[in-house]
Amino acid sequence: MTPEQLQELWDAGRLVALAGPAASDQQALAAAIGPDGLGPLEERWGPGVVIGSGGSTGGRRWCLQPLAHLQASASATGRWLEGLGLDPASCLHLNSLPLHHVSGLLPWVRAQHWGAGHQRLDPAWMRDPGLLAAAAPLDPGRPALLSLVPTQLQRLLAAGEGVAWLQRLALIWVGGAPLPPALAERARLAGLRLAPCYGATETAAMVCALAPEAFLAGSSGCGAPLGDVELRLGAEQAVEVRCERLSPGWLEAGRLQPLPRTADGWWRSGDAGRLGLTGLELLGRLDGAIHSGGETVFPEVLEQRLAQLAQAAGLPLQALLLLPIDDPDWGQRLVALVRPDSPQQGWEELQLALQAICDSWPPAERPGRWLLCPELAPAELGKWQRNHWRAWVDQLKAVEVVSPASVDVEPV
Missing domain, CATH: 3.30.300.30 (ANL, C-terminal domain)
Structure with a gap:
């Protein structure tokens, strides 16, 4: 499915299930939805997605995220960019991640919500820095934004063409997995405007991000929470999040299992962390x-x-x-x-x-x-x-x- 096809379904009020091409993912998603389909949820929540969580240590879950939550995430990110002096509508949002990954879905949502440009980057380009530089030339007069995972960043930094291309970007969000300190230092030495960030499928992607200037000055961690998010630490130093865009829950055999949260709205993530002067620093998965x-x-x-x-x-x-x-x-x-x-x-x-x-x-x-x-x-x-x-x-x-x-x- 292309982003344009997804947008057409949303415009028609549809709730869309997204899974990767692997047969195991497709089968798991079908089992989660159940025989009655998404009709009842669509009536209740309107357009949106059912999308897989990371599942890096525990079991994979298929989260419901209404389009309104995704758009709220885009609004918060736009205000964060404005705080850096960037006009979201003037930016080109480059997208190197798959649509069935929340960090590949949000670039499209952001671009549509902001009225900004959006360009897909072929996965093959991301494995070949020389090909990427030739296939996706950057306009120096238009700020370009990019979301990467550390593995992609490492590949691009391994070649001069990749480094030169990254240096022309206005901002590079890095998330999805821990950013190794050695890789962060290489990015600093190259002058890359990295913004390490943290979020989850359950939170409609990013909830905090480190400003590029702070990163280049040597700060570590994932930065302060966005304007619509509150963060705190619970038992065992668990990162807890409160915001209006938390997922209503996940699908299991056709039933929506509500996302567990406290009576006053706090959701306990599976990550441990600490909160310092520059924001959130992750320690690792609690279940790890x-x-x-x-x-x-x-x-x-x-x-x-x-x-x-x-x-x-x-x-x-x-x-x-x-x-x-x-x-x-x-x-x-x-x-x-x-x-x-x-x-x-x-x-x-x-x-x-x-x-x-x-x-x-x-x-x-x-x-x-x-x-x-x-x-x-x-x-x-x-x-x-x-x-x-x-x-x-x-x-x-x-x-x-x-x-x-x-x-x-x-x-x-």
């Missing part, structure tokens, strides 16, 4: 946090730290994932899945070097096992399907193969 030796550990934070130190040390590391395994003494311990730059790289040497980096870390944060995983890679849009890789560990039966130099430590 582990309790090890009496300590709460966020594997995603440790992954970023270890990858950054490995890069600084020049280690041939292509991908890294930290996952929990049950341990009778610790409760849970971390296991590290590692993909070298190439299968020919010396695994034992890389393993020992990575472990040496972690030797000074608190005991609960050190991986207890290191597993070579040549096929390790994130899924679509750079998200890790952690349940998939947990199953890979369970099936491997080789988790007993510990690093020759690894040393068991006692829990604190």
Whole structure:
């Protein structure tokens, strides 16, 4: 479905179900809608979408988002841009993400709501910086906006043509997955106007964003909430959101399951964070946090730290994932899945070097096992399907193969 076709359906008052091309997604969406279709919901909520949530750690959900909520999100983003001195209607909104992803849907909604330009970027262009620069030349007199996930940003920064193209953009929102510190620093050195942001399908996309000037000055995190959003931290440092554009709920076997929220309207996300002077800083997924030796550990934070130190040390590391395994003494311990730059790289040497980096870390944060995983890679849009890789560990039966130099430590 094209954005123009979607707009025609909305103009006719339709509620539209969006899923990716994979048969599994199509089947899951059909099961969620049920045999009676979307007619009853359409009568209640009017035009809008049923769209999949990220599902990076927990189960995938098919959220209802009325068009009015999507337009409210676009309005809030437009006011945020005006605060930066940009006129939303004068901008060209470039769109590199698929329509069935909330961050690929909102560029179209924003452009229509603002009366701005919209241009789709072919996925093949995003994998070839030279092709992108030739296929999507930028008008220096018209501010161009772009939303990227970190994986796309990394690909474009790997080539001079990609860097030069990104440098001509007025603003680059980056979200959907954590922005590795090393990648953020490369973007700063290139002078890219990044705006790291945070949002969810349940919130109709972005709820906070860091201004590019703050990013370039060295600030980290996802910035302050947009004007129509309130943020707070709940139990376990859970990020909680209150706004008028929260999803009414998700579909399950034809029934709308209301989005859980407190009596005064707060929705608890699945993310942990902290609130500082520059806004929200994410710590990781709560359902990915582990309790090890009496300590709460966020594997995603440790992954970023270890990858950054490995890069600084020049280690041939292509991908890294930290996952929990049950341990009778610790409760849970971390296991590290590692993909070298190439299968020919010396695994034992890389393993020992990575472990040496972690030797000074608190005991609960050190991986207890290191597993070579040549096929390790994130899924679509750079998200890790952690349940998939947990199953890979369970099936491997080789988790007993510990690093020759690894040393068991006692829990604190």
